[in-house]
Amino acid sequence: MTARHAFARGLAAAALLAGAAAWPSAAQAxxxxxxxxDLGNRQPTAQLMVSNPTARPLLIQAEAFDWSQDQDRDQLQPSQDLIVNPPIFELAPGAQQVVRVGLRRAAQDGVERPHRIWLSQVATTPEEGESGVQMLLRLSLPVFVVGTGTGAPQARWQRHAADGVEELNNPGARHLHVRELRLMAEDAAPTSLGPCYALPGGRCRWPLPAAMRHKTLRIEADSDAGTLRSQFDAVAVQ
Incomplete structure (x- = not known):
């Protein structure tokens, strides 16, 4: 079955909360x-440490997905490239569990393969006398498999004045993770936007504040490739 998921942009670990069965609404996290x-041929395995700081047992499911982008939309499909073990486990109160992540096949030279791992809390039967709403936590973690000789990311900026959007295209070989995008223009308060991931061949898009859509615009992006800068001349109002 194909799994598709649109992310809150650029989150290093996205937390999704959903209501489920009944029990106390205190945080069950x-x-x-x-x-x-980050995996590759020199480091084909890694470990996640999952811990339960709550006062009740938790049931956790681990899933691996291939991660791609169709323009600026994130797409997930169940992965055949990653091994995640154990795929489901129970955590006693105060306990920890090592989750091992490894490659099923060698990293391809010159290529970065992005993935996501979901760690999802599974609904359990409430204990007698418990009532309320059970809140289930899901963490989405990025995994990058990088082959030998893989090139760098590239940042190409565009401003679309007609629809008021700032766009970052990445035609490079590796992802770009923008943690914060700062916008500066005359007679307008500086604005921070983000975060976002632009995968190889993918892009990020940020709606511009109305006060900045047609002004001379300076941008600075705090990214895992360093600080990215660009500037755009004023655009005539149509």
Whole structure:
């Protein structure tokens, strides 16, 4: 079955909350570290440490997905390239669990393969006398598999004045993770936007504040490739 998911843009670990069965509404959360994995032929395996700081047992499911972008839309499909073990486990209160992530096939030279791992809390039967709403946490963690000789990302900026959008295209060989996009223009308060991932061949798009859509615009992006800068001349109002 194909899984598709549109992310909140650029999150290193996206937390999704959904209501489920009945029990106390106090936070039933787990924690994980690290929040990103980088794999390759020199490091074909890695570990996640999942911990349960709550006072009740938690049931956690681990799933691996191939991650791609259709323009600026994220697409996920169940992965045959990653092994995640164990795929489901119970965490006692205060306990920790090592989740091992590994490659099923060698990294391809010159290519970056992006993936996502979902760690999802599974609904369990409430104990007798419990009532309320059970809140289930899902963490979405990026995994990048990088082959030998893979090139760098590239940043190509565009401003679309007609629809008021700032766009970052990445025709490079590796992803760009913009943690924060800062916009500066005369007679307008500086604005921060983001975060966002532009995968190889993908893009990010940010709606511009109305006060900045036609002004001379300077941008600075704090990214994992360093600080990216660009400038755009004023655009005539149509």
């Amino acid at each position: 787990f924690q994980v570290r690290p929040v990103r994995l």
